[in-house]
Amino acid sequence: MRKLFVAALLLTPALAMAKVPVVASFSIVADITREIxxxxxxxxxxxxxxxxxxxFQPSPADVRKLASAKVFVVSGLGFEGWMPRMTRAAGFKGLTxxxxxxxxxxxxxxEGHHENDGHDHGSVDPHAWHNPQNVMLYADAIAAGxxxxxxxxxxxxxxxxxxxKGKLKELDAWAAQQFASVPAARRKVLTSHEAFGYLAARYQIRFLAPQGISTEAEASAKAVARLIQQVKKEQVKAVFFENMADKRLLQQLGKEAGVNPGGKLYADALSSDGKAGSYLQLFRSNVTSLLGAMR
Incomplete structure (x- = not known):
């Protein structure tokens, strides 16, 4: 009996320290969840x-990961179009x-010039994390979950x-102050796909992109030609590549429009090179790159 009692005492701390198994849909949401x-x-x-x-196409290993999780954290707003099918496949019974x-x-x-093969996000832009004020809401939702x-x-x-949220508030105030120092006429950017709508709305920036909300949307030749004319007319100064996008279309577009490379932006993923290894780093890197080109 004494041996069983001692064994129970030894096991109790381990059980108390067991971590909640959480699956996050993608790297940005995963980072915010780890912070909370x-x-x-x-x-x-x-x-x-x-x-x-x-x-993203879930593999059998991904389905198994979700099946063993207690919590599934997603961004929402239709960003993870594969999520309902995956939760069904995993038989997920935990908390989403x-x-x-x-x-x-x-x-x-x-404007209806993008062709999409099923990853349509509907009528709303799902890239809400590009406004730190929205990420404050993410933090509250994740903490509650x-x-x-x-x-x-x-x-x-x-x-x-x-x-x-305190760190996010400081970051937002810094970005607002920095962008306010740039004339509105110079706050124009050419990038891969329409991922920065919330950044644009928060800090009054104009983003132009050959692709739609999803990177699976293919820009037609007519749309690209129209965009080149628009870039020239509006005197856009720089073209930015995204860390998870094919650069070839933008390279061609930038060359034909006479726009200089402005560097790399992080849209839908953190980076593995350490430059945007967290959401806070991602946001600061994006703002710094954009300001450098605008100025």
Missing amino acids: GGDKVEVLSLVGADQDAHV VVAAARVKPLAVQE LAKADPASADEFRQRAAAY
Whole structure:
């Protein structure tokens, strides 16, 4: 009996310290979840750094990851078009947390010149994380979801969310001040696909892109020709490549429009090179690159 009692005492701390198994849809949401969850969670990301969530095809191993998770964190707003099929395939019975549930979505402003083969996001732009004020809402939603999964750690999740939101508030104030110092006429950018609508709306920037909201949308020759004319007319100064996109179309477009390369932007994924290894780094890197080209 004494041996059993001692064994139980030894096991109790291990059980108490068991981390909540969490699966996140892609790298940005995974990073935010780790910030809120700290050492109370074990987070696996289905779509990794430098990978494109628009074209993600879940593997049997991915389905198994989700099946064994207690919490599934997604961005929402239709970004993960594959998510309903995957949760059914995994027989997922845990808690699904939609990080963007309280975000006021932007309507998609498309002109109908993109061809898409089934990864349409509908009438709203799902790239809400490009406004730090929206990521504050992500933090609250994730903290609430993790608190449901691990009530004993609820206060810690709330405290970590509050600290993270403080960093986001500082980052937003810095970006607003920096962009305000650039004349509105120079706040124009050419990039791969229409992923930066929330950044554009928050800081009054004009983004032009040959592709639509999804990277699977293919720009027609007519649309590219029209975009070249528009870039020349509006005197756009720089073209930016995305870390998970094919550069060839933009290289051709930039050359024909006479636009200089402005560097790399991080749209739908963190980077594996350390330059945008977290959401905070991603946002600061994007703002710094954009300001350098605009000025």
